[in-house]
Amino acid sequence: MSEIVFEAEPQAETRVAILDGLIAYNAAKTENRFGSPRTIALALKDPETGLSVGGLSARVSYSRMFVELLFIPEHLRGQGLGEKLMAEAEKVAKDHGCIGIWLDTFSFQAPGFYKKLGYAEFGVLPDYPPGFSRHFLHKTLS
Numbered sequence: 001m002s003e004i005v006f007e008a009e010p011q012a013e014t015r016v017a018i019l020d021g022l023i024a025y026n027a028a029k030t031e032n033r034f035g036s037p038r039t040i041a042l043a044l045k046d047p048e049t050g051l052s053v054g055g056l057s058a059r060v061s062y063s064r065m066f067v068e069l070l071f072i073p074e075h076l077r078g079q080g081l082g083e084k085l086m087a088e089a090e091k092v093a094k095d096h097g098c099i100g101i102w103l104d105t106f107s108f109q110a111p112g113f114y115k116k117l118g119y120a121e122f123g124v125l126p127d128y129p130p131g132f133s134r135h136f137l138h139k140t141l142s
Contacts, residue, residue, distance in 0.1 A: 030062070037061035038096070042088050044072065044081065056085045058092075058101075065093035067103035082110070086117055094141055102138040111135040 007014055023036055037059050044054040054071040067089060072081050093101050103119070105111050106129070115121070119137035128134045 034062045040092060042085055056089055058089060060096045060098060063097065063099050065089065065098045065101045067101060082113060090141060098141060100138055100140045104134055104136045107133045107135065
């Protein structure tokens, strides 16, 4: 019988075992119609240094894109970069055969921003973190 061992910092081989096992199981159950999940990024680069200062990372799988992270530094906000990143993410999603994009955001982050872009809320986890809520949104791509 296997032993359960807590890893405060997951070992690389642990993550690989979990992820590879899950991907193989899901591929078998979906008759491998969707291929392996892919991770993409849209980087915001500082033009002077060429270094990434923010951007968007997402995972493409099962005909949808999941936006995992989106960050724009404070000094770059209010310039339309969030809308540009999301528009580019939608283009990339379509190029990868996706029919929709989903994401989550906290109430103190940007639920209104995503709703303005046509994302519909499909769930809320109240009091997470305490005093706030986590919002789950989806947009069907045409």
